[in-house]
Amino acid sequence: AQSVTQLDSQVPVFEEAPVELRCNYSSSVSVYLFWYVQYPNQGLQLLLKYLSGSTLVKGINGFEAEFNKSQTSFHLRKPSVHISDTAEYFCAVINFGNEKLTFGTGTRLTIIP
Amino acid sequence: GAGVSQSPSNKVTEKGKDVELRCDPISGHTALYWYRQSLGQGLEFLIYFQGNSAPDKSGLPSDRFSAERTGGSVSTLTIQRTQQEDSAVYLCASSSTGTGNTEAFFGQGTRLTVV
Numbered sequence: 001a002q003s004v005t006q007l008d009s010q011v012p013v014f015e016e017a018p019v020e021l022r023c024n025y026s027s028s029v030s031v032y033l034f035w036y037v038q039y040p041n042q043g044l045q046l047l048l049k050y051l052s053g054s055t056l057v058k059g060i061n062g063f064e065a066e067f068n069k070s071q072t073s074f075h076l077r078k079p080s081v082h083i084s085d086t087a088e089y090f091c092a093v094i095n096f097g098n099e100k101l102t103f104g105t106g107t108r109l110t111i112i113p
Numbered sequence: 114g115a116g117v118s119q120s121p122s123n124k125v126t127e128k129g130k131d132v133e134l135r136c137d138p139i140s141g142h143t144a145l146y147w148y149r150q151s152l153g154q155g156l157e158f159l160i161y162f163q164g165n166s167a168p169d170k171s172g173l174p175s176d177r178f179s180a181e182r183t184g185g186s187v188s189t190l191t192i193q194r195t196q197q198e199d200s201a202v203y204l205c206a207s208s209s210t211g212t213g214n215t216e217a218f219f220g221q222g223t224r225l226t227v228v
Contacts, residue, residue, distance in 0.1 A: 006155075036219075042221070043117075043219040043220055043221045044206075045219070046217075090155070090156065099144065099146075099163060100169070100171075101148075101156075101217060102158065103156035105154060105155035106156075
């Protein structure tokens with residue numbers, strides 16, 4: 001079975017500082033990986049996804065993530081955060097041939113002015 | 114419509130009552146998912162519909178939960194004899210192919226409170 005672990009439930013970061021949100025997954029087969037973002041009082045939207053090819057994936061709003069197969073990780077990074085990045089971030093995985101998006105418990109990113 | 118629409122946005126119900134939550138997916142999307150978002154628990158998969166195939170109900174937490182999708186479009190999630198632990202945000206999502214490599218679009222959710 002697939003699973004996703006987001007170790008950090010809350011991450012406070014000063015504005016314009018870099019941030020890394022950690023995600024580790026477990027699966028016995030190949031996977032697709034996703035980061036979704038949920039802004040306050042809004043629905044989830046896709047930030048970026050890894051399907052195949054280059055392990056460095058760029059998404060919206062300056063975010064990027066790197067797929068590391070050996071470490072089964074898909075950490076999300078941004079070199080300089082803004083107040084508008086305040087949101088909950090969810091890592092998710094789908095096994096090849098399986099349609100169930102399995103989500104982590106989420107990381108609440110708080111930007112400190 | 115332009116996006117996934119869910120109704121109602123908020124629902125307060127008494128323990129023991131039945132509730133129905135509605136999801137209108139994006140037109141033409143063949144895959145539809147229901148998830149439950151509880152505080153501090155992440156998103157829990159409930160059920161998945163893909164075209165005319167039998168739905169994947171493996172995530173439904175008990176036989177009080179059921180869902181249907183009529184005409185391959187609108188879906189209704191029904192919770193019978195609601196319990197306080199059913200309180201959560203129920204999210205619906207749809208995607209165009211359901212092959213896993215396409216984006217799932219989420220609705221705003223229905224916040225269910227059982228009192």
